[in-house]
Amino acid sequence: MEQLLSNLALGFGTAATPDNLLYCFVGVVLGTLIGVLPGIGPLATIAMLLPATYKMTDPTSALIMLAGIYYGAQYGGSTTAILVNLPGESSSVVTTLDGYQMARRGRAGAALSIAAIGSFFAGTVATFLLAAFAPPLAEVAFKFGPAEYFSLMVLGLIAAVVLAHGSIWKALAMVVLGLLLGMIGTDVNSGVARFSFDVPELSDGIEFAVVAMGMFGFAEIILNLEQKEHREVFTSKVGRLLPTLAEFKRAVPAMLRGTTLGSLLGILPGGGAVLASFSTYAMEKKLSKNPGEFGKGAIEGVAGPEAANNAGAQTSFIPMLTLGIPTTPVLALMVAAMMIHNIQPGPQVMTSNPKLFWGLIASMWIGNLFLVVLNLPLIGVWIKLLTVPYRVLYPAILVFCCIGAYSLNNNVFDVFMTVPFAILGYIFKKLECEPAPLLLGFVLGKLMEEYLRRAMTISRGDPMVFVTRPLSATLLGLAAVMLVIVFLPAIAKKREEAFSGDD
């Protein structure tokens, strides 16, 4: 406990310097902005901004800002969900169900403030969980050899598959395809440039940000344009911001449950914020005395999922910070940001860069505070923003993405490369293949191969090494159990339910 407090003191000391406060502020404001705007998510934004962090001398500031964008987007997404009935962020899809109905009844203000308060509460709890559980987990990670790391990645990828939307088989295939795309570039062991077709730029591998921009940024724009959507903004009356006492009493238990479930699911690879909000909504509906109210403006349906998605967004940092394994594509970009500054993510970060580690955690709480203080008074500004038509918005997204892609290496090659990935992303969506597992596979590809090679060299080619080492066997066992469970008919049906409505 004392250790925890002194660590947190170090963290707050780092995060509360004027520079870092500014970066945190910029991060959460940007995050809210893109969270509010449908059609652009944290993934594309962080990919765009990655080059800008090259210039920052302190990697801590860079990570504080990027993290702020991620959880800030969870706040912003709910505003759009409530006022426009469109999810600003994929994790706020369920908020549209009851939040928008509340807005139609003139309770938009209450819905917005409950969402903000729920998010803040969840953010506070998740920050402490992160601070408390990261060190012991990192201890475990120090016992890991190559076999354990390989098995851990298998577990992570399987979890991402299990938690992905849609068909499990397709998600598996997407992971494998991602791993293969990750192979492109120079092989570290032999120095052979693989699948580069004598293109010098390809021998360095494909930039992750390029893949993310193409598949998530550009493909999304094309799909949105096809839909020819029209937006109706519910701005006329936001109503009183303060919820009534009765509303508050109903919302608090939902927030508590949402925070708990969200924190747990956030740690799982591939889960993160999206799954957290969906499952919480389903749970609240089941627990409610009058489930008939859900979908007609039940405040629990706003409070629970909003708390859950923010908690999930934050606890998803636990596996990245302790094991060095990103569990969502957004976190994979954070890993990229760390590597730019020569920090190899993993359990050693806590001891080698304690300021970065604890500073980042403390900044999350500060950022959440910024968000709740800022967001409610600024509602008017966000509403204005929502009236910006998509026809003006998407060319702007394209401009920023193109500039971002170019700045990765000051080379137009990276801009050209976004095009094939945009086409791929578009086709994947049309064929109902979820691209998120592919991105995870893409990031982990080379690492996984490296650990597999090392483990097999040590065991002299005996694959039994993965099951004879107890830690590795446990991890693989968990992965197998997950796969088996998800194929059980009863669970398979539940899984479909949990993801239904999201599309």
Add this chain to the structure above:
Amino acid sequence: MQVRNHHDLWSGIMFMAFGLLFMVFSRQYQMGTAAKMGPGYFPTVLGGLLFVLGLAIGATAYSKGNREAKLAPFGWRENGLVLLSVLIFAGALGPLGIVISIVLLVFVAAAASHEFSVRDTTLAAIFLLILSYLVFVKGLELQFPVWPKFLTK
């Protein structure tokens, strides 16, 4: 044998094609042994796995229990214009500089929308030019050719 789910059929074919491609291209790299893996080992194994997964997914397209799904049309216009705008930007940046590239990108991309408006697009282009100049060229000092080559010489 009736195809019920066209999504599954085509994604299966796509995965099989990718798996096959990676296996074929891996042939030029050394395989090595399990204890001493060459650069071709892991991609070949993964390519094979992807091929098998694709086969399984494609097969489910015929399964009676599968839901029916038809392919949605490919949005040629939207894909074409948006991606063309990106290609133009990439091609124009070196010789023509970022100012002209942004204008071209914005106009070609905006034409993809069914609500295209010259006035709005012009305003957006001006706004984006000013913003990009201030943020990227001045603020972050990213290295771009700003004006066309033939003017700056």
